[in-house]
Amino acid sequence: MARTKEYEDRADRGFPEIAKRPESRGQKVVKALWISIWLFYLSAPVTDLVRGGHGLGARLLGGLGLAAFVAWYLVLVFRTVPQMAVRRVLLSVAVLATQATVLSLSLGREWLVLFVYVSISSGVALPGEISRWTVPGATALMTATALALPDGDAYLAGLLIPALMGGFAMVGIRAMIRTTIELREARATVAQLAANEERLRMARDLHDLLGHSLSLITLKSELAGRMLPGQPEAAAQQVADIERVSRQALVDVREAVSGYRRPTLPGELAGARTALAAAGVLVSLPAEEVPGSLPEEAESALAWSLREAVTNVVRHSGARSCAITLEARQTLAGRFVELTVSDDGAGGQPVPGNGLTGLTERLEAVGGTLLAGPADRTGFRLQARVPLGSGS
Secondary structure, three states: OHHHHHHHHHHHOOOOHHHOOOOOHHHHHHHHHHHHHHHHHHHHHHHHHHHOOOOHHHHHHHHHHHHHHHHHHHHHHHHOOOOOOHHHHHHHHHHHHHHHHHHHHHHOHHHHHHHHHHHHHHHHHOOHHHHHHHHHHHHHHHHHHHHOOOOHHHHHHHHHHHHHHHHHHHHHHHHHHHHHHHHHHHHHHHHHHHHHHHHHHHHHHHHHHHHHHHHHHHHHHHHHHHHOOOOHHHHHHHHHHHHHHHHHHHHHHHHHHHHHHOOOHHHHHHHHHHHHHHOOOEEEOOOOOOOOOOOHHHHHHHHHHHHHHHHHHHHHHOOOEEEEEEEEEEEOOEEEEEEEEEEOOOOOOOOOOHHHHHHHHHHHHOOOEEEEEEOOOOOEEEEEEEEOOOOO
16 A cells, blocks of 8 residues: 555656646745746837837836736736635736726837736636636727727737737636646545545454454453353363464454555556656556466565566666566466566666565565566566466
């Protein structure tokens, strides 16, 4: 279960950063820089203020109006959260639209670009069912303002598509972010429910295994206690029964726990795909299914081998690709199932340690073998082989 959680954590890192709410100070700075990039398109109004031939008063008022517009736009885009009232956001978009209209009519056609920001901010800050109307509305207001300005229609052709496409692109991105966040939350909920279900299953199994045995031990202990003064032989028989029941309960618990801990090849193959993909390693998985006649102990040994090999590829190899094969082979010694995990990473000789030693012991316990070492000129290969049942 711990390894499965590790695979899920690695896969979770594969989600795009855009789908994550900014939580730390660094994330907020990155978002602010990303938003600020698009302010480059305000060069037209700034150039008009400097070189447009306006008087000093018009320049001062225009500069103040542009600064207020940009500040309001940044606050609206950066600080808007889902809990903010829609009416409040609509009012903010209306203020932006009013500012854009007044500045355009007062200072000229170069200021029509402000309507693009009105369209984009409405797409970012408003729900989709509302922004699908406000984006065309901002574009229509820009069109009406442009037609009221001298030579405004010349600028209009170059702003219609950015206003519409920019606004609706933000609507799509907002929907994608919302959907991705919901998927992340749903997956976390499913994982929590699965963990709860596993705990309940373990509790039921332990109750079924130990409930009867412990009740019987308690009953026989009380009975032996009452027999001790006058019936020592009968009391000794009860104690012997207590020992037999407790030993059987211990065996049952060990079998249950080993069943919980035993990995399977399909589960490890799925986990390997997730872990390698999250680590940016191109993975090739076997097309064949696990042979049905493979004993549980042999399958468990292969699953442990696959888990260890994938962990080494992710942590130590620096590989770009990894190939996993699983196939049945006929040899002079009989039929075997062979698992091979090879990568194109750093390679090198295997370093003896608990991992390879433990795998060798597991495989030898089921009559299998383990080979690990460099693959060709570069890379590393781990090959685990276990005997296949006679029923294949």
